[in-house]
Amino acid sequence: DIVMTQSPDSLAVSLGARATINCKSSQSVLYTSNNKNYLAWYQQKPGQPPKLLIYWASARESGVPDRFSGSGSGTDFTLTISSLQAEDVAVYYCQQYYSTPLTFGLGTRVEIK
Amino acid sequence: QVQMVQSGAEVKKPGASVKVSCKASGYSFTSYGIGWLRQAPGQGLEWMGWISTYNGNTNYAQKLQGRVTMTTDSSTSTAYMELRSLRSDDTAVYYCARSGNANWFDPWGQGTLVTVSS
Numbered sequence: 001d002i003v004m005t006q007s008p009d010s011l012a013v014s015l016g017a018r019a020t021i022n023c024k025s026s027q028s029v030l031y032t033s034n035n036k037n038y039l040a041w042y043q044q045k046p047g048q049p050p051k052l053l054i055y056w057a058s059a060r061e062s063g064v065p066d067r068f069s070g071s072g073s074g075t076d077f078t079l080t081i082s083s084l085q086a087e088d089v090a091v092y093y094c095q096q097y098y099s100t101p102l103t104f105g106l107g108t109r110v111e112i113k
Numbered sequence: 114q115v116q117m118v119q120s121g122a123e124v125k126k127p128g129a130s131v132k133v134s135c136k137a138s139g140y141s142f143t144s145y146g147i148g149w150l151r152q153a154p155g156q157g158l159e160w161m162g163w164i165s166t167y168n169g170n171t172n173y174a175q176k177l178q179g180r181v182t183m184t185t186d187s188s189t190s191t192a193y194m195e196l197r198s199l200r201s202d203d204t205a206v207y208y209c210a211r212s213g214n215a216n217w218f219d220p221w222g223q224g225t226l227v228t229v230s231s
Contacts, residue, residue: 042218049223061219093157095217100172101160101175104159105157107157
């Protein structure tokens with residue numbers, strides 16, 4: 001199974017500041033035949049289901065604000081919130097879909113400082 | 114808009130079975146698969162498996178093999194997940210989500226809380 005390790009577990013960021021979340025996979029999720037990274041990011045607010053933010057490691061889902069961006073390749077990935085807003089308080093998860101069982105990181109809680 | 118609407122909360126005794134439904138709307142049901150996931154209280158997300166709504170092919174998480182069955186009814190655009198021989202550690206919110214073949218999940222249902230308690 002591919003293990004997804006997120007860091008940090010939590011972070012507190014001032015409104016308007018940048019938040020950076022890291023995700024590392026235990027093996028590469030880059031499929032060389034199509035040069036795509038099989039990595040997605042989700043946002044989960046309390047009492048709600050997860051919401052897809054990013055797929056293919058860097059493709060923003062329709063309707064997701066452009067302050068959210070994904071980067072990285074192979075085994076190391078980053079979700080960046082360029083200017084944190086109050087509504088971004090949530091837990092963020094990375095997920096690999098390179099191979100089954102599909103696996104998630106344990107989540108990173110983002111709060112306002 | 115695309116929506117996944119799940120059945121309501123359940124309370125079950127250990128050893129019982131539960132069947133959760135997930136009704137899809139706003140898209141062609143057989144054009145996407147359905148993934149099932151769960152989240153224990155205060156915990157992260159666990160993938161349970163996936164079903165093709167086109168031909169019924171399934172891919173289950175190994176730890177649930179033999180206890181889980183996923184089915185679909187294309188006439189009503191509804192997917193079902195049955196979990197048998199329930200244990201206390203099956204207590205969780207269960208989610209369905211639209212998915213391609215071993216893909217990302219979008220959108221998710223609202224979740225169904227299944228509580229297993231004697």
